[in-house]
Amino acid sequence: MQPPVIEVSGLSKAYGDTRAIDAATFEVRQGEIFGLIGPNGAGKTTTMECIEGLRAPDAGRLSVLGLNPLKDGKALQNRIGVQLQEAQLQKRITVKEAIGLWSSLYDTPLDGHQLLVQLGIAGKANARFMTLSGGQKQRLFIALALINDPDVVFLDELTTGLDPQARRAIWELVRSIRDRGKTVFLTTHLMEEAERLCDRVAIIDHGRIVDIDSPAGLVNRHCPERTIVIATEDDGVIGALREIAGVDRVTREGPSVVMQARSIDVMTRLIRVLADRQTPVTDFRTIVPTLEDVFLKLTGHSVRQ
Amino acid sequence: MTGWPLRGLGALTWLEIKIFMREPLGVIGSVFVPVLVFLVIGRTFGGQMTGAAPGERGLVGVDLAVFAALLMSISAVLSLVTIISIYREGGILKRLRATPLRPLTILSAHVLVKLLFTAITVGMMTIVGKRYLPVDIPIPWFAFTAATLVGTLSILSLGFVLASLAPTARFAQPIGTIVLYPMIGISGLFKPVEDLPALLHVAARLTPASYAVSLMRGAWYGDSWLDHGADFAGLAIIFTLCTLLAVRWFRWE
Numbered sequence: 282m283q284p285p286v287i288e289v290s291g292l293s294k295a296y297g298d299t300r301a302i303d304a305a306t307f308e309v310r311q312g313e314i315f316g317l318i319g320p321n322g323a324g325k326t327t328t329m330e331c332i333e334g335l336r337a338p339d340a341g342r343l344s345v346l347g348l349n350p351l352k353d354g355k356a357l358q359n360r361i362g363v364q365l366q367e368a369q370l371q372k373r374i375t376v377k378e379a380i381g382l383w384s385s386l387y388d389t390p391l392d393g394h395q396l397l398v399q400l401g402i403a404g405k406a407n408a409r410f411m412t413l414s415g416g417q418k419q420r421l422f423i424a425l426a427l428i429n430d431p432d433v434v435f436l437d438e439l440t441t442g443l444d445p446q447a448r449r450a451i452w453e454l455v456r457s458i459r460d461r462g463k464t465v466f467l468t469t470h471l472m473e474e475a476e477r478l479c480d481r482v483a484i485i486d487h488g489r490i491v492d493i494d495s496p497a498g499l500v501n502r503h504c505p506e507r508t509i510v511i512a513t514e515d516d517g518v519i520g521a522l523r524e525i526a527g528v529d530r531v532t533r534e535g536p537s538v539v540m541q542a543r544s545i546d547v548m549t550r551l552i553r554v555l556a557d558r559q560t561p562v563t564d565f566r567t568i569v570p571t572l573e574d575v576f577l578k579l580t581g582h583s584v585r586q
Numbered sequence: 587m588t589g590w591p592l593r594g595l596g597a598l599t600w601l602e603i604k605i606f607m608r609e610p611l612g613v614i615g616s617v618f619v620p621v622l623v624f625l626v627i628g629r630t631f632g633g634q635m636t637g638a639a640p641g642e643r644g645l646v647g648v649d650l651a652v653f654a655a656l657l658m659s660i661s662a663v664l665s666l667v668t669i670i671s672i673y674r675e676g677g678i679l680k681r682l683r684a685t686p687l688r689p690l691t692i693l694s695a696h697v698l699v700k701l702l703f704t705a706i707t708v709g710m711m712t713i714v715g716k717r718y719l720p721v722d723i724p725i726p727w728f729a730f731t732a733a734t735l736v737g738t739l740s741i742l743s744l745g746f747v748l749a750s751l752a753p754t755a756r757f758a759q760p761i762g763t764i765v766l767y768p769m770i771g772i773s774g775l776f777k778p779v780e781d782l783p784a785l786l787h788v789a790a791r792l793t794p795a796s797y798a799v800s801l802m803r804g805a806w807y808g809d810s811w812l813d814h815g816a817d818f819a820g821l822a823i824i825f826t827l828c829t830l831l832a833v834r835w836f837r838w839e
């Protein structure tokens with residue numbers, strides 16, 4: 282297992298009577314995409330900004346790349362890249378100028394033009410910030426976050442407000458950041474994004490970390506039930522399927538037999554039954570619960586409210 | 587370069603100059619309008635207000651120039667207070683903060699930009715004044731511009747304290763106006779500071795405008811800089827104090 286690059290232990294922060302973060306403890310490993318997921322107002326941004334050294338926590342220990350974000354802020358700023366939620370730049374600054382300014386702030390910046398090419402906005406180098414589309418602005422902010430060739434990249438609600446196509450393109454970029462050996466820490470309230478993009482996620486609700494695991498691990502542990510749709514004309518198989526341990530219900534729905542199973546262990550037994558009986562099957566589909574279902578189960582409320 | 591505490595100052599200043607130039611209304615408003623107003627007022631009232639004897643200094647000779655320079659300096663400060671608030675509200679300041687930039691660097695860059703444009707405006711004003719106004723006196727444009735800049739710097743530091751305290755961009759302008767413009771009234775332009783009621787006298791001594799006016803007048807008369815040590819001291823103390831407070835109270839978001 283890779284050593285942790287971010288260690289958070291007992292992190293707490295309150296605004297007045299509101300506990301924005303309540304004793305959060307987790308770690309982020311070298312080279313992974315780690316997602317802090319939860320609804321708006323759950324404490325994601327506050328947590329991230331404490332780790333970045335932009336906010337002082339009330340309590341808890343923080344270590345990023347072995348540095349204390351509050352005490353070694355300047356040293357840390359050189360080694361991390363940051364994209365902030367809803368950040369803006371000067372309306373009339375051009376893409377090239379922004380990259381140039383950022384480059385001037387670091388000792389060993391990457392080639393700015395090269396970065397713009399990689400991010401697909403080299404054609405916009407002379408465009409002013411206010412004329413960029415949402416996706417182009419986010420690409421620019423990613424470029425600014427990468428200009429100092431950081432070890433850890435922080436991305437806060439990166440794809441909020443983008444259309445699905447732009448979102449997918451940005452996901453691809455984030456994966457390419459990880460593939461270059463960087464660690465990515467991101468926040469999102471989009472469960473689909475977390476599921477597609479993150480190696481591991483921490484679910485946060487009302488400032489508390491509810492659980493941490495890979496998206497698949499969370500789904501398997503908290504929502505092991507599966508719906509299996511088997512396209513077959515053989516009605517005889519229904520009785521046999523009902524005999525399988527862990528199966529709740531088997532019904533025929535049109536051309537398919539639909540099976541509700543309580544756990545993922547059912548899958549192996551099911552395949553064995555179908556094979557033993559030599560049932561002709563034309564299609565086989567498993568409907569897997571999503572992180573949204575996990576969130577609902579763990580917190581008792583939907584992530585969308 | 588790593589040790590240099592104001593890293594990025596040059597790059598940021600140059601960038602802000604370019605960005606400012608891209609907003610035509612801002613340039614016209616802060617550079618050309620003051621010069622135009624000065625010229626119009628000067629041509630309209632100049633003849634009547636200048637003393638009969640050649641070389642005698644009337645309103646145009648000294649106080650119109652000082653008044654215009656002070657107005658311009660205050661409007662530069664006001665626009666700065668507003669810019670900082672807009673930058674804060676737009677999240678620009680926060681984004682800049684998540685870099686090795688320091689607060690002092692960002693503040694300094696904006697000060698340099700404002701000083702530059704103030705210098706250009708005062709310079710143009712004195713040249714225009716010399717050429718078009720019916721006042722036949724030598725104009726010490728270099729000394730006067732320098733005095734205006736020193737005064738502006740001090741007023742700017744006060745502006746930064748206001749920018750640090752203004753809750754939102756919408757409030758920044760009115761707060762700035764309420765604090766900064768009344769300074770003109772007790773600056774000694776209309777009535778010597780010594781002749782003001784005790785309370786206003788004290789207030790005048792606490793604001794940069796009184797020292798700025800005295801210094802600018804002196805520069806216009808061609809006084810030696812040494813004669814204005816007290817003005818320099820007053821401006822320097824206010825500048826130091828306000829800068830310290832601004833850096834301490836500065837909010838990024």
